[in-house]
Amino acid sequence: MTEHPIEVWHRLVQERNPHGLDVLLDADAVFVSPVMHTPQRGKKAAAMYLATAFQVFFNPTFRYVREIVGNTDAMLEFETEIDGVLVNGVDIIKWNEAGRIVEFKVMLRPLKAINLIHQRHDRHASNQPVSAAKGRPPNRVAGGVSRRPPPQWGRVGVLDEVT
Numbered sequence: 001m002t003e004h005p006i007e008v009w010h011r012l013v014q015e016r017n018p019h020g021l022d023v024l025l026d027a028d029a030v031f032v033s034p035v036m037h038t039p040q041r042g043k044k045a046a047a048m049y050l051a052t053a054f055q056v057f058f059n060p061t062f063r064y065v066r067e068i069v070g071n072t073d074a075m076l077e078f079e080t081e082i083d084g085v086l087v088n089g090v091d092i093i094k095w096n097e098a099g100r101i102v103e104f105k106v107m108l109r110p111l112k113a114i115n116l117i118h119q120r121h122d123r124h125a126s127n128q129p130v131s132a133a134k135g136r137p138p139n140r141v142a143g144g145v146s147r148r149p150p151p152q153w154g155r156v157g158v159l160d161e162v163t
Contacts, residue, residue, distance in 0.1 A: 005095040006067075006074050016058050018051035025050075026100035034089075034108045035118040046104060053106070056120045057087070072096070082120070087113040 005024060012020045022043070031046035032039045040049050062080040073094040080087050087108060094103040108114050 003099075005099050005101055006069055006076075006093070009076075009093065009101075010064075013054075013058060013062075016054060018047070018054045021047045021050055024101055026096055026098070026102045029101055030103045032103070032105035033121075034106050034114055035121050046101075050104065052121055056082070056117060082113075082116060085113050085116050087117065089113075 008020065008024050012018065012024070025043045025046050027043050028041070029043050029046040030039045030041050031049045033049055036049075040046055057078075057080055059080060059082065062078065064076050064078050066077040068075045073092070076091040076093065078089050078091065088110070089106060089108040092103075092105040092107070093101055095101050108117060
């Protein structure tokens with residue numbers, strides 16, 4: 001890749017074009033999301049989450065406000081407004097010698113923005129309609145927490161005595 005990875009990223013963001021991610025991401029790319037508990041590994045997973053970010057974050061108010069760029073990594077601070085909420089975040093991007101992104105980490109603030117992004121991410125990722133009454137996907141409570149425990153929790157027993 002002859003063009004600097006951050007220049008390519010800026011062009012994709014400016015054009016609102018997630019299709020260029022295939023060339024920009026390494027086969028072993030890792031995407032670290034502020035709303036997912038585990039890193040998403042592999043080009044396909046990273047591209048899917050970044051494509052969702054294109055839909056969620058990139059509106060006419062989106063802009064990068066500060067950049068720190070090194071030889072193999074960069075920190076890009078951004079701001080955007082979504083549903084009246086000012087979202088402030090940081091993209092931390094690391095690339096290899098070939099100029100392909102190997103890690104893309106997103107950090108957000110404030111908490112209200114994180115909750116909003118979680119809600120929006122779930123909606124786009126699952127293509128579920130949003131409940132008009134509550135403004136959130138079905139089977140979710142405020143803050144994006146599922147009403148059902150994850151399957152790995154198993155069944156919890158009741159103590160007979162308190163010691």
